[in-house]
Amino acid sequence: MLHFIDFEVLSHNWLCVIKNPITKTRTVIVDDPKKLEAYYEEFKNEIFPGYNIRGYDQWIIKAILGGFNPKKMNDHIIVKKKSPYRFSSTLNKIPLNFFDIMPNPPVSLKTLEAFMGGSIKETTIPFDYPDPLDEEQIQEMIDYCEADVDASIDVFIRRKQEFDSQMSLIKTFKLPLEYIGKTKAQISATILGCKRTNYDDEWNISIIDTLDLKKYKYVMDWYLNPKNKDYSKKLETDIAGVPHTFGWGGLHGAIEKYHGTGQILHVDVASFYPAIMIEYGLLSRTVKNPEDYRKIRDQRLIYKAEKNPLQEPYKIVLNGTFGICKDKYSAAFDPRRANEICINGQLLLLDLIEHLEVIDGFQLIQSNTDGLIIKIPETQEAFDQVDDISFEWETRCRMGLGFDYLTEIYQKDVNNYLFIDRDGEIERKGAYVKENDELDNDLPIINTALVNYMVHNIPIESTVNECNDIIQFQKVVKLSSLYLYVKHNEERKVDKVFRVFASMDKDDSRILKVKEKIRKKTGEHYIGEEKFANTPDHCFIMNGDLHEANIPRKLDKSWYIETAKKRLEDYGVII
Numbered sequence: 001m002l003h004f005i006d007f008e009v010l011s012h013n014w015l016c017v018i019k020n021p022i023t024k025t026r027t028v029i030v031d032d033p034k035k036l037e038a039y040y041e042e043f044k045n046e047i048f049p050g051y052n053i054r055g056y057d058q059w060i061i062k063a064i065l066g067g068f069n070p071k072k073m074n075d076h077i078i079v080k081k082k083s084p085y086r087f088s089s090t091l092n093k094i095p096l097n098f099f100d101i102m103p104n105p106p107v108s109l110k111t112l113e114a115f116m117g118g119s120i121k122e123t124t125i126p127f128d129y130p131d132p133l134d135e136e137q138i139q140e141m142i143d144y145c146e147a148d149v150d151a152s153i154d155v156f157i158r159r160k161q162e163f164d165s166q167m168s169l170i171k172t173f174k175l176p177l178e179y180i181g182k183t184k185a186q187i188s189a190t191i192l193g194c195k196r197t198n199y200d201d202e203w204n205i206s207i208i209d210t211l212d213l214k215k216y217k218y219v220m221d222w223y224l225n226p227k228n229k230d231y232s233k234k235l236e237t238d239i240a241g242v243p244h245t246f247g248w249g250g251l252h253g254a255i256e257k258y259h260g261t262g263q264i265l266h267v268d269v270a271s272f273y274p275a276i277m278i279e280y281g282l283l284s285r286t287v288k289n290p291e292d293y294r295k296i297r298d299q300r301l302i303y304k305a306e307k308n309p310l311q312e313p314y315k316i317v318l319n320g321t322f323g324i325c326k327d328k329y330s331a332a333f334d335p336r337r338a339n340e341i342c343i344n345g346q347l348l349l350l351d352l353i354e355h356l357e358v359i360d361g362f363q364l365i366q367s368n369t370d371g372l373i374i375k376i377p378e379t380q381e382a383f384d385q386v387d388d389i390s391f392e393w394e395t396r397c398r399m400g401l402g403f404d405y406l407t408e409i410y411q412k413d414v415n416n417y418l419f420i421d422r423d424g425e426i427e428r429k430g431a432y433v434k435e436n437d438e439l440d441n442d443l444p445i446i447n448t449a450l451v452n453y454m455v456h457n458i459p460i461e462s463t464v465n466e467c468n469d470i471i472q473f474q475k476v477v478k479l480s481s482l483y484l485y486v487k488h489n490e491e492r493k494v495d496k497v498f499r500v501f502a503s504m505d506k507d508d509s510r511i512l513k514v515k516e517k518i519r520k521k522t523g524e525h526y527i528g529e530e531k532f533a534n535t536p537d538h539c540f541i542m543n544g545d546l547h548e549a550n551i552p553r554k555l556d557k558s559w560y561i562e563t564a565k566k567r568l569e570d571y572g573v574i575i
Contacts, residue, residue, distance in 0.1 A: 001022060002047050005018045009071055012132040026146075030142070048097065116154060185327060193288030193292070196286065205229075233248075252367070255366070264406035296318060461561055470550065474499045487511075501540050509538070
């Protein structure tokens with residue numbers, strides 16, 4: 001059973017709302033530790049999902065169960081910004097099977113509610129309210145808390161695959177249910193039997209012996225130069241006529257503002273980092289039995305060939321192992337291995353580019369961490385050369401390559417592109433062309449307009465003007481803790497998250513974030529205003545529920561059309 005829970009903690013009151021969507025039960029607890037304890041005792045062997053429950057709500061629960069004032073725990077976390085683990089060692093002994101719904105990297109629940117179209121209005125009661133709440137105020141806080149629980153359930157449903165993958169890890173590797181609250185990185189380290197070890201050889205980097213670099217050997221030499229062993233250092237150079245950046249985190253190179261058709265190949269190294277770790281013995285040295293990692297890889301390949309969903313937990317462990325090598329809080333932390341995997345991966349791709357570059361008419365379009373996009377003449381001879389060079393590289397380097405055959409590509413830069421393969425499938429990356437998602441509905445009409453134009457040659461104007469769903473036009477902005485408040489139409493706003501829409505009404509102002517600033521010369525304090533990025537000069541705000549809302553007459557669709565065209569220009573397309 002799942003018990004979705006959320007807490008609100010104020011100066012003199014605390015409350016929580018718990019909902020079980022299976023049994024359709026709703027429990028409200030206000031300032032009653034015994035009632036919370038009774039609920040906990042009855043259901044402590046089940047799972048409590050919550051939004052940011054890992055960092056906040058689980059500690060409020062444990063503080064109350066441990067006999068502490070939850071306000072003190074709240075201030076320890078929120079005001080003092082201290083680790084909840086250090087509040088009291090007794091709390092670490094209180095078991096709780098929790099699942100954190102919040103995505104990684106973190107996004108506020110109000111922001112996700114905005115994306116989904118629900119009401120995002122804040123409570124009128126500030127969380128630093130100094131007096132005990134009266135009955136009316138308590139009811140307002142209950143309603144506010146319940147709305148957050150409902151929103152958490154909505155997010156959980158849309159991201160249920162995250163919960164399912166977590167459970168699959170636990171079941172597949174026979175872990176206790178309490179691991180449901182751990183991160184995938186923590187679980188992977190446990191599965192691999194990692195034992196924390198402190199190494200002092202972070203920069204003792206070894207280069208694999210299968211490389212055959214000549215023209216670009218200077219890149220390898222750059223990594224071996226002691227002067228460059230600094231994470232802030234980067235090498236910028238031209239590779240195959242394309243500007244590239246080599247650093248300690250990955251390889252990046254691309255033709256900017258590029259649009260191309262013809263014989264285009266997406267060359268991808270299969271399970272690149274796991275393959276490097278296995279073939280060259282570069283798995284974290286904290287792993288108890290490295291052979292287990294190879295077995296996990298081999299079993300995953302069997303399941304993948306069978307199209308068996310049981311491959312998912314094995315894939316999670318395989319793909320997460322490099323990341324935990326770089327995580328200083330992980331038992332798998334091994335910075336030398338992390339550097340060696342990353343650097344040798346870049347050099348392997350560079351090796352492949354150097355050998356492919358000899359083909360007449362070869363064009364490198366993009367290099368990234370685990371693959372290349374190239375264009376070659378539309379001849380059998382050129383294709384056979386790619387095939388022969390790739391086979392030699394695979395055999396020598398003990399890697400496997402996969403090929404997707406593309407018919408067209410639009411590329412802003414290495415992190416923003418769209419391409420179409422010969423089966424009509426689309427791959428997209430970057431904020432401008434990302435696939436619209438109910439949990440990332442930020443100017444979705446512009447993304448749709450760009451993709452419709454690139455893929456189907458539909459005019460930008462047609463996509464925008466024919467859309468009558470108000471949610472498709474929203475720009476979501478959030479006030480950060482660096483600012484005091486939001487100002488719009490000369491009014492100070494109490495909300496933190498806003499849905500912004502372009503307006504034809506010239507009396508509608510910009511939406512501004514206000515902060516206190518200091519003049520450098522005089523040290524004088526003054527109030528400064530800044531416009532939120534990517535918002536129109538004239539806008540209106542709709543923070544209520546949008547699911548039944550109509551498009552207001554003053555919505556300025558021309559702003560969305562012009563913005564979409566400007567973004568197309570960033571891809572080298574002018575219309």
